[in-house]
Amino acid sequence: MTERMYKEIAFKVLGKYQHEYEGNVINWNTDFPRVDYFEEFKKETGIDLSENVTVEDLRAKAEELKIKYDPVAGKGKMIDTIYKKTVRQKLIQPCMLVGHPIEVSPLAKKDPTNPNKVLRFQVVAGTAELCNAFAELNDPIDQRERFENQMKMREAGDAEAQMLDEDFLEALEYGMPNAFGLGFSERLFSFFMNKSIRECVIFPPMKEKQD
Structure with missing residues (x-):
């Protein structure tokens, strides 16, 4: 369904299925291959995320790759x-x-076939992430553990880590049905038009006029 939706959006916005983006011709009129995060990460870095990989291992690899x-x-x-x-x-x-790693998806439900992964997918094209979709985590015990891990990272200085939300956890304890969400933003249309996101926002934030 998502694949069909993106093809239809591309055709309605562009009047065709192919367009140029940053020097590449993007073709939407094809089947979207499924790309496994773990497999591609190992192929590009040599690191198997299903093993006991530490932060130190990742920092060493980043330095090796000059990232x-x-x-x-x-x-x-x-x-x-x-x-x-x-x-x-x-x-x-x-x-x-x-097949995203659980560490990069603190609000997504675990894959029942592999606890190192979550039930999540992204549409990617032209090296850009054009949507984010995942099954919502509705297990309060699992969610608390992930929030606590995020808080440890936050206390260590990672300002982007999630904060522990007791109200949200209490709501989960009362019960939450299975849910799934998909979101995309102006980035998709900036991608189609090969323009900056600011040029594609209907109501972009404006600076105050200076006297």
């Missing part, structure tokens, strides 16, 4: 930083990135 990183970044942020400079740079034609 700049936040010195206080936790494991999830380090994985994401390396992924963006390696795996994502190879994803030119539209694809579905699946």
Whole structure:
């Protein structure tokens, strides 16, 4: 359904299925291959995320690959930083990135077939992430553990780590049905038009007029 939606949006916005983006011709009228995060990460870095990989291992790999990183970044942020400079740079034609590590998806439900992964996918094209979709985590015990891990990273200096939300956890304890969400933003249309996101926002934030 998502693949069909993106093809239809591309055709309605552009009047065709192919367009240029940053020097590459993107073709939406093809089947989107499923790209496994773990497999591609191992292929590009030699690191198997299903094993006991430490933050130190990831920092060493980033230095080896000459990738700049936040010195206080936790494991999830380090994985994401390396992924963006390696795996994502190879994803030119539209694809579905699946099987994300649990460390980079603190609000997504675990994959029942592999506890190291979550039920999440992203549409990626032209090295850009064009949507984020995942099954919502509705297990309050699992969610608390992940929040606590995020808080440890936050206390270590990672300002982007999630904060522990007791109200949200209490709501989960009362019960939450299975849920799934998909979101995309102006980035999709800036991608189609090959323009900056600011040029594609209907109501962009404006600076106050100076006297």
